[in-house]
Amino acid sequence: DTAVSQTPKYLVTQMGNDKSIKCEQNLGHDTMYWYKQDSKKFLKIMFSYNNKELIINETVPNRFSPKSPDKAHLNLHINSLELGDSAVYFCASSLQARAFFGQGTRLTVV
Amino acid sequence: QQQVKQSPQSLIVQKGGISIINCAYENTAFDYFPWYQQFPGKGPALLIAIRPDVSEKKEGRFTISFNKSAKQFSLHIMDSQPGDSATYFCAATTFQAAGNKLTFGGGTRVLVKP
Numbered sequence: 001d002t003a004v005s006q007t008p009k010y011l012v013t014q015m016g017n018d019k020s021i022k023c024e025q026n027l028g029h030d031t032m033y034w035y036k037q038d039s040k041k042f043l044k045i046m047f048s049y050n051n052k053e054l055i056i057n058e059t060v061p062n063r064f065s066p067k068s069p070d071k072a073h074l075n076l077h078i079n080s081l082e083l084g085d086s087a088v089y090f091c092a093s094s095l096q097a098r099a100f101f102g103q104g105t106r107l108t109v110v
Numbered sequence: 111q112q113q114v115k116q117s118p119q120s121l122i123v124q125k126g127g128i129s130i131i132n133c134a135y136e137n138t139a140f141d142y143f144p145w146y147q148q149f150p151g152k153g154p155a156l157l158i159a160i161r162p163d164v165s166e167k168k169e170g171r172f173t174i175s176f177n178k179s180a181k182q183f184s185l186h187i188m189d190s191q192p193g194d195s196a197t198y199f200c201a202a203t204t205f206q207a208a209g210n211k212l213t214f215g216g217g218t219r220v221l222v223k224p
Binding site: 042 | 211
């Protein structure tokens with residue numbers, strides 16, 4: 001029983017394309033997140049949603065647009081992909097600050 | 111501006127030894143300090159966490175020491191095993207804040223030699 005699952009695990013695409021990453025959690029948590037891990041392994045918050053409402057938008061380019069259709073899902077759509085968007089993107093959910101992460105989506109922009 | 115600083119960047123320890131990773135934070139509003147363990151190709155997994163009302167928390171071979179006045183906390187891995195080889199991240203957040211975003215340290219790659 002996967003707690004936080006995201007798809008796809010790998011995504012290779014060309015510059016300028018639009019792509020989406022999907023995330024689902026079955027933990028019943030109210031809060032979901034997107035984090036980005038760069039090539040140096042540094043983890044940084046991108047977005048946080050609480051009960052489908054955007055709480056945190058951490059100065060992410062407008063090309064990134066999260067969408068939360070319900071409490072259990074948080075998707076990430078990226079427009080006009082750039083080389084610098086290559087990274088591992090993690091979805092997470094939390095209950096009282098205890099955060100649980102998905103397995104990540106490795107995005108490679110070529 | 112890195113609000114949580116972690117050291118060392120990498121660590122090699124012999125099997126059975128003690129691994130020690132240190133973190134320092136700046137934001138005094140932080141009141142929840144978790145440690146995450148990440149294996150290659152996997153997401154970070156919550157290992158152990160502490161709140162500032164205690165100075166130490168132990169779970170199995172993993173111990174967090176917390177020094178509120180110095181704004182520092184550390185992870186000790188006792189009797190380190192090859193299976194502990196992973197990247198460890200300290201983090202900090204405010205427990206009751208909406209969103210509870212985690213601010214991570216830069217990570218420590220630990221290698222336990224058999």
